[in-house]
């Protein structure tokens with residue numbers, strides 16, 4: 529926690545996460561390049577340059593697919609949460625794999641062009657008006673740009689500088705990057721293929737992303753996470769008996785914001801689930817003496833006013849809370865960060 533910006537510390541989990549990820553990339557490339565090179569073969573003889581480009585392109589696509597599956601998986605089953613925490617490292621590594629793919633392409637297809645190869649890339653094929661033969665590299669370039677923006681702004685400094693909501697909006701670019709890669713591969717590679725390995729990886733990946741997102745949305749609706757709103761904007765969270773002392777229930781409002789409702793020492797309080805540091809899930813932290821500790825990097829907040837204890841200055845929004853019989857309810861409108869809300873006494877009101 530800080531009174532000014534401090535860089536995020538590395539910890540054992542992050543090293544482990546990165547090591548497993550790197551091992552996965554190496555195994556994937558090794559499998560495609562050396563164990564079964566014919567898996568990525570083409571109807572015309574493949575030279576090593578193109579074979580490498582294909583292996584790195586396929587790897588970048590699979591990595592992007594996994595990144596987009598982690599979000600819905602973590603919403604369906606909490607055991608996937610550790611994958612979510614260091615997802616940004618995954619994104620940065622994907623950028624490097626995608627750059628390697630593009631470099632192989634540039635150094636082969638455009639290496640012998642008499643004009644500048646970056647100009648050749650953009651102007652060699654301008655058949656934008658037709659589907660077969662469309663310059664599909666354009667979509668690859670767009671995805672690469674998106675990944676580059678995401679990777680450069682992924683550092684903690686940018687989160688602080690841009691503020692978490694702006695940062696979150698910028699990072700939605702990942703979906704455009706993915707759709708663009710799907711267009712890149714559909715228009716380019718799948719059109720002239722005889723070997724179907726890539727078609728299987730590609731179709732399976734794209735279906736997994738779309739299917740998991742749809743399933744997670746249905747799952748949340750069925751399990752009552754996304755809540756109904758009554759006329760005054762009060763929303764049911766759960767029955768008070770379902771809450772454990774020292775822990776929270778996390779609920780998603782209709783606008784997508786997450787609220788962490790805490791029970792501690794016979795009272796209830798509600799603050800935003802998103803930590804002011806890096807959006808860590810506060811509702812998964814333990815609360816002691818009114819202070820909840822963020823499970824990601826240890827920032828603390830008083831659950832009655834959303835403020836970090838002095839001399840720290842971080843603040844998160846609070847929510848008004850009440851008991852309706854035995855049902856805990858929060859108000860859908862967040863209070864400005866740092867606003868005190870009187871904790872609700874369970875015995876008195878229930």
Ligand code: HEM
Pocket residue numbers: 568578581582583585586587588589592626629630633637649665667668669670671672709712713716717726
């Ligand atoms: C400057 C950006 C890019 C350019 C110029 C580019 C260009 C190309 C070209 C020319 C091919 C066809 C290779 C062949 O003839 O076999 C290709 C294939 C492919 N690209 Fe890209 N690409 C770019 C970025 C990306 C990115 C960012 C990704 C993924 C994240 C990607 C994923 C793929 C995949 C999966 C293939 C299919 C590999 C195959 O089986 O041939 N590309 N790309």
Ligand code: FES
Pocket residue numbers: 803804805806807808809822823824825826827
């Ligand atoms: S302490 Fe880093 S996200 Fe909460």
